[in-house]
Amino acid sequence: MHILAVRKAAIALMSLCLMTSKGFAGMSAELNTKEFNSVKFHTDNVIYEEALLDGRWVLTSWQVGAEKTTFCNPKPAFQLSVKPDPHNTIQDGYSQGWQWVSFNEVPSRGQTKEYVVELRSTIEPAILKIHTLLDDTAVITRWLEFTQHTGRPLGITELAVWSGSLWEHNPAVRWGHSIRWHVPWEGWFGWERLKPGRNTYLNDKGLVWDDPYFILHNEDKGEYFFGHLAWPQNFIYTIDNDDDGISFQMGPWAINELRVLDSGETVSSPPMHLGYTKGDFDEAVQAMHEHARRSVILKPPAGKEYRIECLAPEDRQGIFKGDNYNEDNVKEMVSVAAAAGMELFIVDGPTWAKGYGNWIAKETWFPNGLEPIRQHAHSKGVLFGLYAEPEGGRGDWTRSRGYQDPQLRIWFIRCNPDYPTDCFLNISKPEAAKYMEDEFAGVIDRYHLDLYRHDQNGCFGGDGSVTRRAGYIENDYWRYYDNLHGILKRIHARYPDMLLQQASGGGSRLEYATAAHWNEHFTSDRAWYPEVYRMAAGLSVYLPPEILVTPNGMCNKDGWPDLITAIRSAYGLGNTPMFFNMILPERMEEFEKDDLEDFQRYAKLYKEFIRPTLGQAKVYHHAPVNATGGVEDGDWLAMEFASPAKDKGWATIVRLNGNQGAADYQLRLKGIDVNQSYLITLDNDQKTETISGEELMIEGLEIALSNGQYSEFVTFIVE
Numbered sequence: 001m002h003i004l005a006v007r008k009a010a011i012a013l014m015s016l017c018l019m020t021s022k023g024f025a026g027m028s029a030e031l032n033t034k035e036f037n038s039v040k041f042h043t044d045n046v047i048y049e050e051a052l053l054d055g056r057w058v059l060t061s062w063q064v065g066a067e068k069t070t071f072c073n074p075k076p077a078f079q080l081s082v083k084p085d086p087h088n089t090i091q092d093g094y095s096q097g098w099q100w101v102s103f104n105e106v107p108s109r110g111q112t113k114e115y116v117v118e119l120r121s122t123i124e125p126a127i128l129k130i131h132t133l134l135d136d137t138a139v140i141t142r143w144l145e146f147t148q149h150t151g152r153p154l155g156i157t158e159l160a161v162w163s164g165s166l167w168e169h170n171p172a173v174r175w176g177h178s179i180r181w182h183v184p185w186e187g188w189f190g191w192e193r194l195k196p197g198r199n200t201y202l203n204d205k206g207l208v209w210d211d212p213y214f215i216l217h218n219e220d221k222g223e224y225f226f227g228h229l230a231w232p233q234n235f236i237y238t239i240d241n242d243d244d245g246i247s248f249q250m251g252p253w254a255i256n257e258l259r260v261l262d263s264g265e266t267v268s269s270p271p272m273h274l275g276y277t278k279g280d281f282d283e284a285v286q287a288m289h290e291h292a293r294r295s296v297i298l299k300p301p302a303g304k305e306y307r308i309e310c311l312a313p314e315d316r317q318g319i320f321k322g323d324n325y326n327e328d329n330v331k332e333m334v335s336v337a338a339a340a341g342m343e344l345f346i347v348d349g350p351t352w353a354k355g356y357g358n359w360i361a362k363e364t365w366f367p368n369g370l371e372p373i374r375q376h377a378h379s380k381g382v383l384f385g386l387y388a389e390p391e392g393g394r395g396d397w398t399r400s401r402g403y404q405d406p407q408l409r410i411w412f413i414r415c416n417p418d419y420p421t422d423c424f425l426n427i428s429k430p431e432a433a434k435y436m437e438d439e440f441a442g443v444i445d446r447y448h449l450d451l452y453r454h455d456q457n458g459c460f461g462g463d464g465s466v467t468r469r470a471g472y473i474e475n476d477y478w479r480y481y482d483n484l485h486g487i488l489k490r491i492h493a494r495y496p497d498m499l500l501q502q503a504s505g506g507g508s509r510l511e512y513a514t515a516a517h518w519n520e521h522f523t524s525d526r527a528w529y530p531e532v533y534r535m536a537a538g539l540s541v542y543l544p545p546e547i548l549v550t551p552n553g554m555c556n557k558d559g560w561p562d563l564i565t566a567i568r569s570a571y572g573l574g575n576t577p578m579f580f581n582m583i584l585p586e587r588m589e590e591f592e593k594d595d596l597e598d599f600q601r602y603a604k605l606y607k608e609f610i611r612p613t614l615g616q617a618k619v620y621h622h623a624p625v626n627a628t629g630g631v632e633d634g635d636w637l638a639m640e641f642a643s644p645a646k647d648k649g650w651a652t653i654v655r656l657n658g659n660q661g662a663a664d665y666q667l668r669l670k671g672i673d674v675n676q677s678y679l680i681t682l683d684n685d686q687k688t689e690t691i692s693g694e695e696l697m698i699e700g701l702e703i704a705l706s707n708g709q710y711s712e713f714v715t716f717i718v719e
Contacts, residue, residue, distance in 0.1 A: 357400020
């Protein structure tokens with residue numbers, strides 16, 4: 001761009017700094033070519049604008065409602081660096097040197113609109129397509145598509161899928177993110193004050209128990225930015241707080257090349273999702289939930305949504321061990337679960353099978369296979385699910401079909417030198433990916449499953465495995481997940497009526513790339529009090545809670561609160577309910593009458609009152625997580641769930657410091673209409689009362705727990 005054009009562009013941007021636009025609704029995009037090429041995106045009440053200035057594609061403005069911020073020193077909207085020569089450490093920065101090619105709307109799925117800006121590089125023969133997806137929420141999805149035509153391989157060394165300015169000046173900003181990465185600290189959300197200078201969050205440890213998201217709260221303006229990278233492995237993001245204001249960049253990370261491209265090859269980056277809201281913390285969270293429900297998550301098959309599940313392994317704290325985990329006893333577990341109101345039974349853990357990589361039922365335990373158990377479950381009106389680990393990560397794989405094949409054996413990677421037979425399958429290699437897909441489909445076909453439960457236990461891993469390509473050292477993660485997600489798309493297309501549930505060493509894959517390919521997500525191998533409730537509050541900040549399953553009761557009884565609280569928590573925290581079989585008796589004749597009635601009563605309440613609202617419920621975080629609190633703050637869990645129409649809802653309250661002595665919590669409901677009156681039911685005493693919405697919101701409900709009580713459950717419905 002000539003210097004005169006640059007000056008004209010700067011003048012045009014400065015004039016935009018003084019302009020204010022009206023709020024709007026809907027979704028669209030507008031191309032403006034008057035002074036320079038720029039695109040303005042509209043979604044819900046957010047306006048976002050980018051432009052090509054001096055060969056850089058830059059972020060120029062944000063607007064939420066009527067308030068607009070135009071950046072007079074705009075920053076690049078992405079970061080891309082490549083190494084043109086594998087033997088040279090010099091990198092070419094592809095954040096500049098771009099020429100305009102085109103702007104188009106392209107076909108998209110569902111209630112969304114997708115737009116593509118195409119740019120051509122003047123540094124090397126290369127094309128960049130910048131994809132933007134709108135779904136009429138306050139969240140925008142962005143990913144990059146890069147094609148190189150240099151006639152030689154190129155290595156991508158750095159990539160920020162999205163970057164740029166968020167706010168001007170130096171506002172007071174709080175930064176919310178995962179504060180622990182260790183097992184089993186899934187969902188461990190917390191806040192800190194954004195420090196001056198560069199604030200960096202780096203996961204360089206491999207597959208661990210944090211997740212690639214951030215929340216920024218501008219306390220001066222009452223605004224939130226909520227970012228989420230759809231990528232399960234190593235990542236980095238930075239939040240800069242300097243003289244130019246607040247800016248960010250976020251993308252995958254590797255020590256070596258992220259990806260090596262042959263000439264003519266095209267690669268798509270992981271998507272990033274960025275929401276912008278004005279209002280309170282709950283509105284920011286709800287916007288992200290609504291976006292995920294519309295544009296990210298894999299919805300369950302019709303008629304199988306949010307079933308009540310029973311998880312029954314032989315390992316861990318299962319009821320039956322060793323040879324006692326057999327056809328007769330597993331059938332009995334199905335019968336007990338069905339009597340308690342459960343609707344889906346999962347034969348869990350790897351030990352039902354002959355061995356790792358040999359997903360055939362043990363003849364000594366199941367001489368007739370698993371078909372009699374499946375048929376028995378169906379006779380009770382219960383769906384049948386099964387667990388397998390075709391990705392590997394633990395156990396002795398040396399006797400598996402894949403390991404016995406010399407051509408496949410080389411793709412089994414040792415996980416831990418202390419356990420020489422433990423390995424995972426490196427599906428970045430096409431041959432290994434094909435083998436895993438065949439194993440995956442074989443389990444489903446062999447056992448005619450209603451639900452397939454998948455685990456992968458090769459956690460940590462650091463920078464992972466690498467492959468030498470054309471002299472470069474390429475990190476395998478990108479190809480690994482391209483292949484895994486391709487497998488899952490084909491499995492879903494082949495078995496559209498089957499539920500897909502994933503676990504990953506507990507819950508080390510709990511982000512949007514994974515959410516897009518599985519219906520349900522196992523949260524953690526830790527299910528004891530009080531951490532399980534703190535985790536539930538944290539995970540539901542960045543994931544819609546109905547896609548999560550938590551094994552309530554998967555611990556010794558001294559790790560539970562009382563039985564009533566465990567049941568309430570399974571049904572009342574917005575998740576798809578899951579019970580670990582240890583919470584149930586071994587046999588029907590051992591079921592205490594009062595316990596059975598409690599299971600049945602809450603199952604009925606869930607099916608009739610709660611489940612119809614799941615998938616659309618608005619989540620309100622009262623405690624410990626809220627606009628200023630993280631999972632470790634305070635001694636109460638209080639979460640509220642309300643229908644979008646504000647005509648019904650429920651709240652679950654649990655004290656997290658034991659049950660000794662009396663304790664009070666003041667619950668001020670949020671998901672209600674101040675102009676309505678509500679019939680309130682307090683479950684402990686089955687006490688009902690009609691109270692105005694205004695009183696419920698301002699004065700609230702006094703939740704009084706007596707000595708020995710852990711929890712209360714509240715329902716409300718418009719009178």
